Amino acid sequence: MTSRKHVCHIVPPYLMQRLDPGRLDQDNGFRAAREEHLARVLAQVPAPEAGGTAAEVGDWTVYTAGNGTDLPGEKVRAAGEPESGDESVDEAATGITGSLALFEEVYGRDSYDGRGAEVVMTVHYDRDYANAFWDGTQLVFGDGDGKIFQRFTKAVDVIGHELSHAVTEHTAGLVYQGQPGALNESMSDVFGSCLKQRLLGQSAEEADWIIGQGLFTESVQGVGLRNMLEPGTAYDDPELGKDPQPAHMDDIYDGTDDNGGVHINSGIPNRAFALAAKAIGGSSWDGAGKIWYAALTGSAVTTDTDFAGFAAATIAAAGEHAEAVTTAWSEVGVTPASEAPATDGEAPTVVRVRRSGGFLGRTKEGVAELAPSAAGVATVRNLLAGGGAPSKPKGADRYIYEFEVDGRSVVVHEGDLTPDLHALADELLEK
Incomplete structure (x- = not known):
């Protein structure tokens, strides 16, 4: 799968705007410069040869x-070297060691790319830099501004969060919009929280479900950046404002800020x-975590999967815990894609699939009325919006x-069928 690279920050832009609008502009400038540089580098670097030697498992370097x-x-x-005496460096080392161990020992994944890639981290980035991010090639952590935020290596789940962006980039490649x-x-918060709970030896019931606990200085009226179990309650501060996260689809943010509310929704x-993890019981990383990881890395989740699609993927991966996972999504107002009805004002869409060619040269056709939100329908519409140019044949017969x-x-x-188009074709041709 071709990975999609985004610069993913732990602190959302709506907080940066409140704290320092000038810093947000600078942050966006850094992002644009890094993405431009990354595009140039990727265009010049040839693909690795088959059979090449990957970095050793757990390989990392802190700069x-x-x-x-x-x-x-x-x-x-x-990796393998003694503590440096620099608090940020050693916290980064502890966090990345735990993160890599989580993915390898629990999910069987060798580093973020699944091939043992070295993880590069940089601490002490910029002056008073109150953020952390994955830029498509490495993890970066600021020291905080000392007024609102402390150093960003202090919260181990922040380190797990940023590495998880790299995992998502190399698996489903969910677009950052x-x-x-x-x-x-959310995937980054999920695995960041699993990391924190695993290192603390907590069960899902014992966990506090706070993301970024310890980042705020004592002057801030808040416990962390986000509360996974009770969204919207992490902080309520005169300078930062109130945590804007919704806990239910009834309150979903539908504006354009924050890339369409990626940190909000x-x-x-x-x-x-969090609800699924508590209902399943035991440890979050070994229970619900395995289900979410299976969904993220499975064929059902693609770059443009929405909440309904991801809910369906987790339920399909849940096995004996399907009821607990279904209930968890229901409690936040998400109906799995396969059950999603057409919304008000959206009449069922007539979808037709015609398959021809093959060794026998036979043609088969299927037609059905589907909800506009059904898997595959949006993909077809996106192809049509792009001009509808036919793809090129990928081999004879x-x-x-x-x-x-x-x-x-x-x-x-x-050869060009995406998983959702393949599923759509199979569904209609079997009718």
Whole structure:
């Protein structure tokens, strides 16, 4: 799968705007510069040869930017080396060691790319930098501004959160916009919280479910950046304002700020996970965590999967815990995609699939009325919006699919079928 690279920050832009609008502009400038640089680098670097040697499992290096912005900076400590005496460096080392162990020992994943990639981290980034981020190549942590935020390596779940962005990038590749972006953020909170609970030896029932506990200075009226179990209650401060996260679909944010509310609406799937973890019992990382990881890395979740689609994927992966997971999503107002009815004003859409070609050269057709939100329908509409140009054949004797929605059609060759289009075709051709 081709990974999609985004610069993903732990502190949402609506907080940065309140704290220091100038810093937000600077932050956006850094982001644009990094993405431009990354695009140039990726265009010049050839793909690794098959059979190449990957970095050793658990390989990581911590650098310091020395309160500058050049990355990665000066090397301070690598895996297997003793503590450096620099608090931020050693906290980063502890956090990344635990994060890599979580993914390897619990989920069987070798580093963020599944191939043992070295993790590069930089601490002491910029002056008074109150944020942490994954930029598509490495993790970066600021020291905080000393007024609102302390150093960002202090909360181990922040380290797990940022590494999890890299995992998502190399698996489902959820786009950083709207509901897929909120799921992207939620996945990072999920595994960041699992890391924290695992290191503390807590059960799902014992956990506090706070993300970023310890980041705020004593002057702030709040316990952390987010509360997964009770979204909207993490802080209520004269300077920061009130935590805006919704806990239910009835209150979902539908504006354009924060990439369509990726840090805001993540409260909804966050709460679903916390409720599922508590209902399943035991440890979150071994119970609900395995279900969420299976969904994230399975074929049902793609770049534009929304809450309903992800809910369906987790239920499908839940096995004996399907009822607990279904109930958790229901409590936050999310109906799994396979059960989602057409919303008010959205009449069922007539969808037609025609399959031709193949070794026998036979044609088969299927048609059904589906909700506009059904899996695959949105993908067809996106293809049509992009011009509807047919894909190119991928080998002889393979099938050719023609998808028709709203009276318009697009041709997709078998080798270009996405998982949701494949599922849509199978469903209609079996009718």
